[in-house]
Amino acid sequence: MSKLTDFELYTKVQNGDKSALEQIYDRYEKLLFSFAFRMTQNKDTAEDVIQEVFIKLWRKKGVYSEEKGKFSSWLLTVTRNTCLDFIRKAKGNEVELEDRDSLVKDEMSVEDQITWKEERQKLKSAMHLLADEQQKVVDLFYFKGMSQQKIAEECGIPLGTVKGRIRLALKHLKEKYKAAERGGTYGPKNV
Amino acid sequence: MDPKMCDQLIEYLNGHMNDTEKMEFEAHMEECPDCLDECKEMQELMTDLPYLSEPAAPPEGMKERVLSTVFDSEEIESSKAINKPDTERKSSAYRSRRNWISGVLAAGLVLSLGANAYLLAQNNEKQQALEEKVSQTYVSVNLAPQDSKSSGTASMVKGKKGMNLVVQTKDMVPVKGKEAYQVWLIEGEKKFRAGTFVPDKKGNGTVVFDVDYPGEHNWDAVAVSHEPTAKSEQPKGSIVLLSKL
Numbered sequence: 383m384s385k386l387t388d389f390e391l392y393t394k395v396q397n398g399d400k401s402a403l404e405q406i407y408d409r410y411e412k413l414l415f416s417f418a419f420r421m422t423q424n425k426d427t428a429e430d431v432i433q434e435v436f437i438k439l440w441r442k443k444g445v446y447s448e449e450k451g452k453f454s455s456w457l458l459t460v461t462r463n464t465c466l467d468f469i470r471k472a473k474g475n476e477v478e479l480e481d482r483d484s485l486v487k488d489e490m491s492v493e494d495q496i497t498w499k500e501e502r503q504k505l506k507s508a509m510h511l512l513a514d515e516q517q518k519v520v521d522l523f524y525f526k527g528m529s530q531q532k533i534a535e536e537c538g539i540p541l542g543t544v545k546g547r548i549r550l551a552l553k554h555l556k557e558k559y560k561a562a563e564r565g566g567t568y569g570p571k572n573v
Numbered sequence: 574m575d576p577k578m579c580d581q582l583i584e585y586l587n588g589h590m591n592d593t594e595k596m597e598f599e600a601h602m603e604e605c606p607d608c609l610d611e612c613k614e615m616q617e618l619m620t621d622l623p624y625l626s627e628p629a630a631p632p633e634g635m636k637e638r639v640l641s642t643v644f645d646s647e648e649i650e651s652s653k654a655i656n657k658p659d660t661e662r663k664s665s666a667y668r669s670r671r672n673w674i675s676g677v678l679a680a681g682l683v684l685s686l687g688a689n690a691y692l693l694a695q696n697n698e699k700q701q702a703l704e705e706k707v708s709q710t711y712v713s714v715n716l717a718p719q720d721s722k723s724s725g726t727a728s729m730v731k732g733k734k735g736m737n738l739v740v741q742t743k744d745m746v747p748v749k750g751k752e753a754y755q756v757w758l759i760e761g762e763k764k765f766r767a768g769t770f771v772p773d774k775k776g777n778g779t780v781v782f783d784v785d786y787p788g789e790h791n792w793d794a795v796a797v798s799h800e801p802t803a804k805s806e807q808p809k810g811s812i813v814l815l816s817k818l
């Protein structure tokens with residue numbers, strides 16, 4: 383049997399097909415978990431996030447549609463928003479989310495199995511082409527989910543310039559990434 | 574265009590807004606093409622960023638835990654569906670739900686209290702199921718966790734024989750030995766014991782208590798505490814959930 387597309391699986395999930403949900407889970411577990419871990423910096427929280435995302439997928443039927451773009455992008459956006467909820471809640475309870483190193487170190491071999499290895503390498507090299515300050519802005523905004531005020535404080539820049547700087551940093555990153563994509567597909571790796 | 578509004582895009586994208594602010598900003602974007610374009614552009618620029626994440630191995634047994642929780646949440650729903658009311662009752666239940674929501678909003682209570690939208694939606698569903706059994710909800714609030722990962726709702730409901738307090742909780746820490754959870758109604762400095770419960774294995778508990786204390790009362794808050802025994806006349810253990818009424 384040929385592999386079903388994400389959208390086909392999603393449609394089955396809408397009809398209450400448990401095995402379709404399991405297939406989506408298997409397809410995205412590593413990516414979503416790694417992303418949630420990158421954002422929350424805590425493996426228990428990352429697991430809670432994944433659970434919440436799949437409950438949303440299972441229960442809140444009919445949210446995704448093909449006009450919203452790729453299913454994977456939509457799923458990642460849902461994951462990011464869920465992470466942001468958890469990060470905010472943790473801040474409110476003044477719980478420090480931190481156990482970054484414990485997990486990644488003993489699992490180095492995972493790097494080779496991941497499906498997003500190529501994208502990651504291109505993005506990483508694109509990121510390194512940005513100025514340090516721009517890399518920081520991307521991290522504080524996208525992965526740490528900070529408010530404008532917080533970003534202004536962390537970077538020591540006027541509040542009014544935060545949005546412009548984020549936008550510029552993301553634009554540069556995208557350009558470099560596009561360039562890496564064009565050059566990297568057939569030729570030698572540009573790392 | 575309101576320049577203050579135009580500065581809010583980052584807060585919007587990072588979820589630093591309450592529901593009202595979010596709705597206001599979305600309404601603003603409908604009238605402000607600059608913000609709308611900027612928002613779309615930013616979302617587009619953000620699409621690939623998750624792939625920057627360094628690989629991390631999911632914890633042992635995560636798949637089983639996640640999927641069983643997800644499918645359990647469905648079983649609650651399907652058992653509810655068996656008792657589906659006829660159309661007439663359904664519409665009246667819907668109306669009464671609308672009423673309590675507007676009642677809660679009128680009372681100036683913050684609905685979400687840090688709970689995410691999903692939990693709220695789920696509680697609303699349970700709420701509706703309960704409302705079909707009992708008649709009218711006076712007030713319903715989300716219980717805010719106090720140094721705990723628990724969550725829940727509390728509702729004052731007028732039943733056939735008088736007022737009831739309906740408390741639904743989830744993710745409660747299991748009780749050991751004689752321990753129990755107690756629900757308290759708080760009026761000023763006074764705490765009235767509403768009743769006791771022990772959550773199930775999954776940490777869920779749904780209980781209905783009669784509220785028939787002599788005299789007139791104006792309840793300020795409801796709290797759930799983890800008690801050493803079921804017999805505490807006044808709270809001795811730690812409060813795990815609390816909310817204003």
Ligand SMILES: [Zn+2]
Pocket residue numbers: 574575578579601605607608
């Ligand atoms: Zn605007």
